[in-house]
Amino acid sequence: MLYKTNSESDTRRLGAALSGMLSPGDAVLLYGDLGAGKSVLARGIARGMGVEGPMPSPTFTLMIPYTGEGGRRLYHFDLYRLSDPEEYYAAGLDEFVGGDGVAVVEWPQMADLETTPALDVQMSRGEGEEARLIEIENYGVRGFDPGALTEWEARS
Numbered sequence: 001m002l003y004k005t006n007s008e009s010d011t012r013r014l015g016a017a018l019s020g021m022l023s024p025g026d027a028v029l030l031y032g033d034l035g036a037g038k039s040v041l042a043r044g045i046a047r048g049m050g051v052e053g054p055m056p057s058p059t060f061t062l063m064i065p066y067t068g069e070g071g072r073r074l075y076h077f078d079l080y081r082l083s084d085p086e087e088y089y090a091a092g093l094d095e096f097v098g099g100d101g102v103a104v105v106e107w108p109q110m111a112d113l114e115t116t117p118a119l120d121v122q123m124s125r126g127e128g129e130e131a132r133l134i135e136i137e138n139y140g141v142r143g144f145d146p147g148a149l150t151e152w153e154a155r156s
Contacts, residue, residue, distance in 0.1 A: 015044020032123035073101025
C-alpha cells in the first residue's frame with residue numbers, strides 16, 4: 001500500500017498508528033535516501049509505544065534500546081555506517097531482531113537484513129518540502145491493518 005504524509009508531524013502520526021499494530025518479534029525495515037524521513041517515522045513508532053525523552057539517531061552506536069508503556073521494548077537501529085554486513089553479526093545485533101521487542105531498522109540493506117515478520121517500508125520525498133511517499137509491504141506482521149491507515153492513503 002502507498003501512503004502520503006504532508007509534514008513531519010504527519011509522518012510521526014503515521015508511525016504512532018503503526019506502533020499499535022506491532023508485537024514483540026516484529027521488525028520495521030526502513031528504506032530510503034538520506035532525508036527521506038526514516039528517523040521521523042521511527043520516532044513516531046517509538047512515541048506510539050510510549051517511549052519518552054530524547055531519541056537521538058543511533059548512527060554511531062548502531063542500535064539504541066528503549067522501553068515504552070507496559071515494558072514494551074523497542075530496538076532502534078541505524079546501519080548506515082556499516083561498511084560490511086558481517087559487522088552487524090559480529091556486533092551481535094541480530095540477537096535483537098525477532099526477539100522480545102519491536103526492531104525498527106534504518107538502512108537494513110547495509111546488513112543484507114531480511115527477516116520475518118516484517119514491514120518493508122520504502123520512503124521517498126513527495127511534492128513539497130515535507131511531503132513523503134511511504135510504501136508498506138507486509139511480510140507476516142499479523143497485527144498490520146492497512147484499513148486503519150486510510151487517513152494517509154495515497155490517492156491518484
